[in-house]
Amino acid sequence: MTHSLIDIGLNLTHDSFDTDRDALMQRAAEAGVTHMIVTGSSPAASQQAIELAVAYPDTLRATAGIHPHHASGFAATDVDQLRALMTHPSVVACGECGLDYFRDFSPRADQEHVFRLQLELACVIGKPLFLHQRDAHDAFIAILREYWPRLHGGVAHCFTAGLAEARAYLDLGLYIGITGWLCDERRGAHLKEVVRYIPRDRLLVETDAPYLLPRDLRPKPASRRNEPMHLPHIVSQIAACRNEDAAAVANATATNTRTLFGWPNT
Secondary structure (H helix, E strand, O other): OOOOEEEEEEOOOOHHHOOOHHHHHHHHHHOOEEEEEEOOOOHHHHHHHHHHHHHOOOOEEEEEOOOHHHHHHOOHHHHHHHHHHHOOOOEEEEEEEEEEOOOOOOOHHHHHHHHHHHHHHHHHHOOOEEEEEEOOHHHHHHHHHHHHHHOOOEEEOOOOOOHHHHHHHHHHOOEEEEOHHHHOOOOOOOHHHHHHHOOHHHEEEOOOOOOOOOOOOOOOOOOOOOOHHHHHHHHHHHHHHHOOOHHHHHHHHHHHHHHHHOOOOO
16 A cells, blocks of 8 residues: 555654654655654643654644643643643644543543643634543533534544444544554454444544554564554555445545644645
8 A cells, every 4th residue: 555644643752662763754654654643642742742743844743732641730820831732833633632531540520621621722722623532422522512613623533432432423523533443353343333334534544653553464563562654554454344445545534634634735
């Protein structure tokens, strides 16, 4: 697969990439992954993501936000810093933000407070959302619905749930991001039905590297570290589930990325 692909979510600031980040980007380009969006999950990580996007302006953009895991560490005095990060020209989305009741690393009240704060900022700033939700669907969708008329779209990043949740997000107006979770025969088999249901104009693709290495890669990689060069494999699996051509899926997801994030421009 040599056509253009866009990875809408990878953790390129992760320390596992510190020794070979340039080589990773070269491998991605050789695999046809021409553009990537680096996830910001805390003020520090968002700043690092922006610095990478500034260093590689033809290839990278960033998101800026507070992951629910980090909600309890966020102070009211940090709002101005977060606003500045979100408004940076290299940032295409507000987030990663949302709710995570699976890990509960932050108290749920803190998660909801910081989620609402970021939604309010996104309304004012005018950028779409990069959203995280795990085991918190009812609270998550209820809060989103409150703000949705003033928001500027968004993606349910790394979607791993079932058809009912997918339908609720699509009905609201969200895009859905699919990762290599689809390739996990233990946990992701249900996603085959989900990806058949997602309209072509609402589908996005991502690796969430270094996490979620596709389990069905052959030959099996020596390392469990995922990276963007594996995105074509994920797209081929999505295409097989949908009984569509992989090139058509790749082109559609690239178009959808441009539509939602306003990038890349050409």
